[in-house]
Amino acid sequence: MATEQVISNEARQEIEQLFHHLPHKQAACIDALKVVQKYNRWVSDQALQELAPILEMSPHEIDSVATFYNIIFRRPVGRHVVYLCNSVSCYIMGYEGIYKALKEKLQIDFGQTTKDDRYTFLPIPCLGTCDHAPAMIIDKDLYRDLKPETLDAILAKYE
Numbered sequence: 001m002a003t004e005q006v007i008s009n010e011a012r013q014e015i016e017q018l019f020h021h022l023p024h025k026q027a028a029c030i031d032a033l034k035v036v037q038k039y040n041r042w043v044s045d046q047a048l049q050e051l052a053p054i055l056e057m058s059p060h061e062i063d064s065v066a067t068f069y070n071i072i073f074r075r076p077v078g079r080h081v082v083y084l085c086n087s088v089s090c091y092i093m094g095y096e097g098i099y100k101a102l103k104e105k106l107q108i109d110f111g112q113t114t115k116d117d118r119y120t121f122l123p124i125p126c127l128g129t130c131d132h133a134p135a136m137i138i139d140k141d142l143y144r145d146l147k148p149e150t151l152d153a154i155l156a157k158y159e
Contacts, residue, residue, distance in 0.1 A: 042073040081139060083127070095133070
């Protein structure tokens with residue numbers, strides 16, 4: 001019984017376009033992982049198997065790259081990923097209140113996904129915006145100077 005392909009033809013074409021600007025296919029590994037994730041929300045073991053011959057690498061080599069970066073997900077995540085900065089600056093400026101409010105509003109803790117598959121909640125060590133702490137990122141959107149009362153309006157943007 002044949003297994004359905006995880007990497008779509010569209011994703012394959014996008015990955016192959018990366019090769020035009022690089023000296024070796026392996027140099028596209030991180031960007032190829034991002035492409036796979038863009039289409040699938042995460043990078044499964046099967047995706048690694050399919051990506052290996054495209055990049056001329058072993059699945060283990062690709063997995064070593066994927067697991068090094070916290071923006072590459074090796075297990076399923078929700079439609080939106082909420083990263084809450086837990087650096088010292090954010091902690092001093094109100095991280096605890098934001099963490100508690102998000103935990104209550106989402107009904108999940110770090111590393112979990114909401115039952116409706118809408119959000120995955122993750123900590124991140126630093127977002128580099130200490131002068132506007134506390135901060136979080138949802139998908140690619142940065143939110144700074146957070147207050148618990150601003151979270152409802154922010155979360156409402158991500159239906």
